[in-house]
Amino acid sequence: MTRVLWCLEGASAATLAQPARLEQGLRLHVEHTQLITVLMQIDGQQQAYLSAAECEGCAYSRCVPGCYVELLRRLLGACFATGTLRAVAGGLATRPYRRAVLAWPTAKAAPLASVPLAPWPEARLIVHWRGKHRQISSAALLAVGADGPDPALALRAAGWQTWALPGALGPKLANSASPPALPFQRAATHAPALLWPQPAAAFHSGHNPDAVSAGCDHTTTLF
Numbered sequence: 195m196t197r198v199l200w201c202l203e204g205a206s207a208a209t210l211a212q213p214a215r216l217e218q219g220l221r222l223h224v225e226h227t228q229l230i231t232v233l234m235q236i237d238g239q240q241q242a243y244l245s246a247a248e249c250e251g252c253a254y255s256r257c258v259p260g261c262y263v264e265l266l267r268r269l270l271g272a273c274f275a276t277g278t279l280r281a282v283a284g285g286l287a288t289r290p291y292r293r294a295v296l297a298w299p300t301a302k303a304a305p306l307a308s309v310p311l312a313p314w315p316e317a318r319l320i321v322h323w324r325g326k327h328r329q330i331s332s333a334a335l336l337a338v339g340a341d342g343p344d345p346a347l348a349l350r351a352a353g354w355q356t357w358a359l360p361g362a363l364g365p366k367l368a369n370s371a372s373p374p375a376l377p378f379q380r381a382a383t384h385a386p387a388l389l390w391p392q393p394a395a396a397f398h399s400g401h402n403p404d405a406v407s408a409g410c411d412h413t414t415t416l417f
């Protein structure tokens with residue numbers, strides 16, 4: 195099975211009606227297959243994506259029974275007032291990232307959804323979840339542009355161990371059209387979680403005060 199990219203639409207803290215069910219469903223999902231979640235920020239706009247293994251029928255909206263994408267779609271429909279997945283034909287847009295940091299959870303790691311991306315005009319946060327023998331592990335990559343603070347400091351403040359990727363390696367990895375599988379997974383200390391757009395109130399950048407929901411326009415289809 196190949197992994198495909200999906201735009202996560204309508205899912206946010208404000209539309210989450212069933213947090214416990216979502217956590218349980220994601221845990222089950224990750225125990226059986228891998229899940230890569232992405233939150234991308236361009237100026238003041240954020241958009242969330244996820245990458246999951248597709249079935250042979252995904253492309254035709256005729257999923258085979260047990261398709262992981264269809265199960266995820268049903269989970270989102272049950273847990274959010276409006277959450278759904280929209281297929282992304284192209285990949286994620288190539289952005290001018292200059293710094294990138296790989297990270298692994300320590301025993302006191304907080305979910306990375308709590309790390310605000312607002313300090314960076316350009317940011318891409320990728321969290322890769324993987325399950326084996328009911329043990330769930332994760333790793334993360336945070337890539338940012340030339341402006342803004344050191345991304346490693348933000349991740350370490352959230353209890354994640356970091357390694358700054360040298361030179362162009364990190365930006366190149368982050369700019370993979372399809373979110374990359376991340377190496378050096380460590381046991382996750384908190385439940386698998388999705389990334390979704392952070393509350394606008396947390397934004398400080400003010401680059402685009404009129405920004406509304408970004409839709410799925412952080413992809414190559416429109417760039």
Ligand SMILES: [Zn+2]
Binds near residue numbers: 251261263
């Ligand atoms: Zn499918």
